[in-house]
Amino acid sequence: MRKYVIIRKTEAAVGGANRGIESTSPDRGPSVLYERLTDQAAATLASLPEVKAIAPAMAIKLIRPFQGSSSATGDVWGLQATGASTSGFSGEGVVPAILDTGIDPTHPAFAGVDLEEEDFTGQGNGDVLGHGTHCAGTVFGRDVNGLRIGVARGIKKALIGKVLDNSGSGDTQTLEDGVSWALRRGANIISMSLGFDFPGMVKSWIDDGWPADLAASNALESYRVNLRVLDAVMSLTKPRGGIHGGTLVVAASGNESKREQHPNWRIAASLPAASDEVIAVAAVGRRGEGFVVSDFSNSAALLSGPGVDVISAKTGGGLDTLSGTSMACPHVAGLAALWWEATRRGGRIPTAINVRSALIGSARREGFAGSDAEADIGQGLATAP
Structure with a gap:
């Protein structure tokens, strides 16, 4: 069955x-x-x-990060590179939703934040894997032991949807339920560091005794139908007249590329990042005084975010350093919160459309290696207002 x-x-x-x-x-x-x-x-x-x-139903999985190479007490370079550390905005009044593995609500990084948690996996709230905790810390975490980790520290309420279970797995239903819940609860921004597990779907058919070519065909059909479901859900994030400004959705592009083995071994962003209504985020790291796309980062992203040696909250307390597009995505979600507030304070009604335009229009292209094509970094490194 x-x-x-x-x-x-x-x-x-x-x-x-x-x-x-x-x-x-x-x-x-x-x-x-x-x-x-x-x-x-x-x-x-x-x-x-x-x-x-x-x-x-298509399986979805955690976009697993890599352990970072720097100390968890070191340089939080992403906040400086994006200008978040000097921005005059904090994300005040913005409600983000983190759809991930849950959160450790007792972590000091979330002190004073109204966390509304909802479990869609049947395994209960909390974060066994620590992935959702790390991502949430980047979006809105408070300082930990004097070290700033959060992009938008003025956020006072956040929605935490556990759509991936304690093994990092979910499916189309948990994702759809999580997105629908976040929209009902008034999320301005949704951050998702997860992806469709197409190889896993092929393997499940093969494990059931199907020939590899037929297994791939079945998986493709499943992908096609599930894409239609995803598109229908994402259509609900669009602004609706003057009563709803829409919800901006940000997703990690994925970590499956292998540029370190061959410069052409890169693949395009996976779903849900590849959906039309979603900002797909690539991961960049530092190279000297500039930036370079990460070897693992999938291409066809719209924007880039700091995704190498990112320091953030660790389940159980303390900090951890991780690398991945999973780390880049919450940087951009946090920056979106800053732009949402800046738009409102500038006298305009913030919407998913004008905040998206602000993020794209302010993206930073200078400082990248000459070999980094637009297909790899999108419009550039997202920056703060």
């Missing part, structure tokens, strides 16, 4: 075979439903006229 995602053409029930299927977002059309089915039952459902598409 597998968990299938079903897209219905109408709100009509899908015959008797849909017993137990529940819509996670009844306000959206086409309806997206989930059910654990045998492959045969799924084939039967696919033949019904009410069913627009059906495929296994």
Whole structure:
């Protein structure tokens, strides 16, 4: 049995075979439903006229970071490079949502922050892996032992959606539920350092005895259907008239490239970063007085953020140094919070559109290695107002 995602053409029930299927977002059309089915039952459902598409729910996974090479008491260079350390804005009044592995709410970096936690994995709140804690620390963490780690330290409320379980895994349903919840709870910005696990989907079919070529075909079909689900969810983040400014979504581009082995061994950003409504973030590090794209960072990003030797909060207390596009993404989410506040204080109503434009328009291109193409760094390093 597998968990299938079903897209219905109408709100009509899908015959008797849909017993137990529940819509996670009844306000959206086409309806997206989930059910654990045998492959045969799924084939039967696919033949019904009410069913627009059906495929296994795509697995999502943590974009696993690398251990940093510098001390956790060293230089928080990303805050200086982006101008966050000297910005006159703090993210006050902005509500971010971190969709990740959860958070350690007892960490001193989050003292005084109203954390609204919601678990979508069935394993309870908290952060066993520490990934979500590290990301949240970069977005809005308070100083720890005199060291500044947070980009937007004026944030007073944050939404923490646990969409990845204690092994770092989830699926389309946990992600959809998390995004829908964040939107209902009024998130201005959503930060996601996770990605679709296409290789894992292929492997699951092979493990079930399918030939490799057919397994890849099945995984591609699942990817196609799940992309439609993701696009439908992301469409809800757009501004709606004058009553809702929309929600800006930022996601890590992924760590699968291998430039250290060959300069051409780079792959494009994975979903959800590759979705049209999402800012895909590449990771850059320091090289002398300038910057260079990280060997692992996926291409086709829109913006870059500091993603090498990033110091932030560690589950259980203290600090840790990690590298990855997972670390670059929350830098840009924090910078978006600064721009959101700056736009409001400038007399304009902040929206996902004008804050996105401000981030892109202020991106820094100087200081990069000449070999770093736009495909690698996007519009450049995101900076603070």
